[in-house]
Structure formats: structure tokens, C-alpha cells
Amino acid sequence: MAISVRDVADDAGVSVGTVSNVLNRPEKVSPDTVARVLASIERLGFVRNDAARQLRAGRSRTIGLVVLDVRNPFFTEVARGAESRAAEHGLSVLVANSDDKHDRESTYLDLFEEQRVFGVLVTPVSENLPRLMRMRDHGIPTVLVDRESHDASFASVAVDDVEGGRIAAEHLLSIGRRRIAFVGGPVTIRQVADRLAGAQAAIGAADGRLEFIGTDALTVEEGRRAGRGILARDPRDRPDAVFAANDLLALGLLQSIVMLPGSSTAADGRGRVRVPGDIALIGYDDIDFASSAVIPLSSVRQPAELIGSTAVDLLLEIERGERPREHVVFQPELVVRGSTGG
Amino acid sequence: MAISVRDVADDAGVSVGTVSNVLNRPEKVSPDTVARVLASIERLGFVRNDAARQLRAGRSRTIGLVVLDVRNPFFTEVARGAESRAAEHGLSVLVANSDDKHDRESTYLDLFEEQRVFGVLVTPVSENLPRLMRMRDHGIPTVLVDRESHDASFASVAVDDVEGGRIAAEHLLSIGRRRIAFVGGPVTIRQVADRLAGAQAAIGAADGRLEFIGTDALTVEEGRRAGRGILARDPRDRPDAVFAANDLLALGLLQSIVMLPGSSTAADGRGRVRVPGDIALIGYDDIDFASSAVIPLSSVRQPAELIGSTAVDLLLEIERGERPREHVVFQPELVVRGSTGG
DNA sequence: TGAGGGAAGTGAATCGTTTCATTCCCTGAC
DNA sequence: GTCAGGGAATGAAACGATTCACTTCCCTCA
DSSP states (O other), X not given: OOOOHHHHHHHHTSOHHHHHHHHHOGGGSOHHHHHHHHHHHHHHTOOOOXXXXXXXXXXXXEEEEEESOTTSHHHHHHHHHHHHHHHHTTOEEEEEEOTTOHHHHHHHHHHHHHTTOSEEEEOOOTTOHHHHHHHHHTTOOEEEESSOOSSTXXXXXXXXXXXXXXXXXXXXXXXXXXXXXXXXXXXTSHHHHHHHHHXXXXXXXXXXXXXXXXXXXXXXXXXXXXHHHHHTSOGGGSOSEEEESSHHHHHHHHHHHBXXXXXXXXXXXXXXXXXXXXXXXXXXBOOHHHHHSSXXXXXXXXXXXXXXXXXXXXXXXXXXXXXXXXXXXXXXEEEOXXXXXX | OOOOHHHHHHHHTSOHHHHHHHHHOGGGXXXXXXXXXXXXXXXXXXXXXXXXXXXXXXXXXXXXXXXXXXXXXXXXXXXXXXXXXXXXXXXXXXXXEOTTOHHHHHHHHHHHHHTTOSEEEEOXXXXXXXXXXXXXXXXXXXXXXXXXXXXXXXXXXXXXXXXXXXXXXXXXXXXXXXXXXXXXXXXXXXXXXXXXHHHHHHHHHTTOEEEEEEOSSSSHHHHHHHHHHHHTSOGGGSOSEEEEXXXXXXXXHHHHHBOOTTOOIIIIITTOBOTTTTOEXXXXXXXXXXXXXXXXXXXXXXXXXXXHHHHHHHXXXXXXXXXXXXXXXXXXXXXXXXXXXX
């Protein structure tokens, strides 16, 4: 059915080895032979069979990327960064979504292993490291993304989330807030735990109070739910600032607590609050939609694309056997906007 | 280096054929042989080589999906729908981003062809059909997504965008607006052209006026730019309603034109307007962030996940040689929220 | 004149899985 | 006791690109 190198070789009157050379090392073949082979390829509509190529090569030209949540624009950006850097090296990226579940993560890693991927980039679900070790033991280069590996055996690219949490909290303190709530969860997600820890440290040092409001996931919907919970309280019992573990939560919170423009507090405000007047709000990640919120959201920016592209760089370094920069850590950056009075 | 069926066979004291049978048709093998082989697989850490498998099978278990813009949550949902349906059949989905560019689309289609993908789902860049025909001629099942194929030769899943445009415009008319602006572009994108056409028809029939405000892309940033343009005009010259070609544009518009809550028109409003009071706004797609906007955005909902899963269904039908439902068309649905006074 | 060498091209072996025609062995029927 | 039938297992062939040791051919230079 399909046209193979054999057919092309016959058509062009050369051997299969020569066709392969034309494809991979044209400089080793005389110009007119190249032309003749190329003409045959064109005429027959030959398309290389990647499976055969990979079988011979022993590995594929694809990088597997496992993220916690594809719906989060932060990860979309990471993926874009990885993809464009990979493309520069003739590699492609396959994106998989673990939804923070062990079994989904394992399933995708199994798939990647069967595919003998070039390497794997993974934002690991908490404590699934044994599975990753097996991966590496099978000779598949692995880089942890958005997680600093304590274990020295994995390369990693991360952002200092403790520092990010500290920055966010200090900003809220600097605008005079003292009754601060952290909204996020589950805390088994390392990013959440670190941001909380950073905030706690900063607030503790300033004699502020930090309240923890847990969520089941880092989504807009959960943010809305948390917001409704805050509104249900007596106004004097509400925090005067909220630090959300990511922007999705923050946007949900914003939607549910903020007073609508033009509406009087009495009318349909129904206990809604002014932002940042009554409650200042800051998120994390600085996704595109953060600045698009009508009350533009303050946030802690992570260099998402850079994280993705750097992860690919590390993979290539491991690949080339160079001593890789084992742990790259980026610093987060405060972005002040309307939701904290900027 | 790597463990192959050969090694497993030797270890378990059986032939390679038997190992393969254990892997693929365990019911054909006696229970204790299955157990023995499984034990060897476990002990040796054998992992199937997918490339060899594909080479033999002639095709892969991967579906290629080419979308116009991965950053648009609408397409993320389509991808999720496709992925979950594909997973039910043991297939995976590789998502590629054409960014509405011919060459990027072609590059990815080439890649998919080399990979002998199981099938291709594509939201085609305008008029790149010849490339798709070649794909199909090479025996790769192809389904057009979010585009109704005029050419009967492709199966397709689409939403009636003309109808969607009509619905949006009629809604704006029904709340008394007559000076309506359509913001979107480039019109070479079929979705944009259709939505515009639908709006035009409805507004023409009602003696309203439709103004076209072009954009270079369907992004938040372009929406903001369009919004600034509207604000720069004399208030009497502004439209009283805006229909944005998608939600990203609408969110950008909202951000740039809406009066901030609590601020007087004079103070920092700087010519900003009330939404929906001065300008009603409706978007398209009904992405998650639409309802999260502080003035919740009215929109025209498309069943994104359903589009994705249906596309995979069509692919499977073509695959099985069944006469496929060649053109599936879903109807869009109006979702009224605060930005049009809901 | 002939050795040496380089450029061009050859084709068999290889990667690892699946398939399928074939063999082997056992049971049950006549 | 023999034979048909069937369950279980076998192993060689096939998939298609790449590689590499080897052959040809031709040119140069001593």
C-alpha cells in the first residue's frame, strides 16, 4: 500500500542505502543522484515511516510533558515554551494531563515509556517519585518541572514558591492589611504548601494573622465557592486581604465577592465588598486573564514559557551527557494591579 | 540494552509468539503459562516497544489534532473532549497549534503523516484543503473540526456559526440596541466571517446598523486595543452594543471600556462606559472565564467537549468503514449574563 | 604503469513486535 | 485401538528505515 524507500530506490534506479543517504546525508551523494531520488520521492508521494525510523534509532523524537492541569493557562504557557524550544531541535512535545492523580500520571508515563520518548518533563504529583526513578533507570532522561527535587538524582526547573508566598504576603502587609486569608488546596500539592509557608513566615514576622481557607482544587469554581463562604460571614469577621494560591482561584473569588460597578451596597450588593477597599486580593501565576479582570488582579508572576524552554534545555544537556545545571530556580516577581490598590 | 520479548521468552522458557499472545490475547494461552510470562515481564522490567508494534501494525494509536489557537480555552475543551473519548478506545491525542498559519499547519500534518497516525482532526486554516486531500489520499482518516465542509469528501463536526451570529445579534436587538458593532478578525477565519454574516442578516432585517471593527487576531490583547479605539470616539458616535467574535476579544474589550466599580464617571472613568448601561457586550464560545468576569459576560455557547468527542466518533466510524454521519452540526445556545443586562 | 586513495554507491543485517501456518499432544468418540 | 478435533505453543516471515563494511570506479602521482 504505502510507498517505501524500496519503491523509491527502484524508481530512481539506485539502492535503498542511497535513498536513505539522500534523506539523511545528502552531501554524501552526487548532486544529480540527489535530484533523481528527490524526483522519485515527489512523483511517488513517498512519506518516511517514522515507526521504522524510531525502531532503528531506538528512541523517538518526541518529548513527553505531564502537567497537573491543562486548563490552567499557566501550564499552557509552559507547554508553549517547551514546544518552541523543542521545535528548534526537531523534537515535538506530547502534552498529557495528570489532574493531580497518581494513576493518570502513571498511565501517561507508561505510555511515554512504551514510546521510548526522547525524554520526559513532569510536574510530578506529590510523592510519586518511585515511578519516576524507574523511568530514569530505564534510561529515559527526566526533568522535574515546577518542583525542586530534593533528591539530587533529578534535574529540575522551579520557581521559588516559598519566596513567592513571602512576596505576596509582604505586599499585603505593606498596604496595611493584617487579617490575611490564604485560599488554596489541597496542600498535598507542593506549590500550595510552599506558597502558604512563605506567606506564613512573612505574616508571622509582622505579627499579622493568617487564616487558612482550604479548597479541593485550584479552579475558578472552587474560588467562587470560597468567596461565597467569606461573604456569608459577619463583615467584622472577614479578612481584609486574601492571597489565593493561583489566579484561577483568585478570579473565582473576585467574581463572587466583589461589588458590582454602579450598584449601591444596599441594592444588589447583598453583602458584597469593595476590592481592594474592603478586601485586597492577590493571586499567583499572572496568567493573561489576570490583567483582563475588570479589577485587574495583582499577582505573582512566574516565567512560564521560560520554565518550559529551560526544561527542554536541561533535557538536551542530560542527553548530551553534559553535566547539567541540575537545579534551576527562577525568582517570582510581584505584579501590582488594581486588586491591591496598585 | 532494553529488554525485548526475546529476553522475556527465554526467561520464561517459551517462544516469542507466546509472549506476544500473553500480551495481546491472554485467553489463547494457558493460565499457568500466562502467569509465568507475566512474572518474567515483571522481573525483567520489560516494556513494550511501541515503535516496533506500530511498524508491524502499519499505523499508530495516536490521533493528531490541529487547532487554531491552544491558548483559547475553547480549543482546550475541544481537546479534552477528544482526548477522553479517544482514551476509551485506547488511543491518545497529540495536540498541535497552527496559529492560523498555513505553514505551521502543513508542518504538523507532515509530522502526523510520518507518524502514520490513526487519524487527523483539524480545524483547518482557510483554504488549505489541497493539503488535507493529500492526507486523505494517503489513507489517513480526516475529520474537519469546527468547520462544515462544503466539499462532501470530508466528514466534519461544526457549530452553525451563522445561526450563532444571528442569535447574538437578535439578543442585542431584543434589549433595544440598534447601533451595534461587530469586533473581530481576520475575516479569512471562517468562524469570524460566519458570525458576522449571521449578525448582519439579523440586524439588516430589523433596520439596525452594523458597524465592523476589525482586529488582527482573536486575542485578549486585540480586544483591549479595539476597546481603546471605541473609547477614543465622541460618546455619541459610539455603538450601544458590541458583539465580539469570541470571548477573548470580549474580555479584552470589557477590561478597556468598562467603568471601574465605585469610581465616578468624572474621576478616573476618563470616558469609560457602563456595561451594559451604555454599551451592552456579548462574546462567543462561553469559555469558563466568561462567567468569571466581574461583569459576567453574555455569550453564545458552543458544546466544546462534545465537538471534540464527536470528532473522534466520526473518525472511528470512518475507520470501521461505516457510512459516517458525514456532517454533524450542533446548534449554538445563547447564554445571557450581566453584560447584556441578564 | 601501477599503487594508493577518495568519492559514490551497494545491499545485507538490524531494530522488536505481531501474525500465521504449522506442530504437538491430549481427549473423547466410534 | 484408532482417528478426528481442538487447545496450546512454536518460530519464521514481515513491517520499513538506517547503518556499515564492502565494492567500483576513476583519478593522481611516483
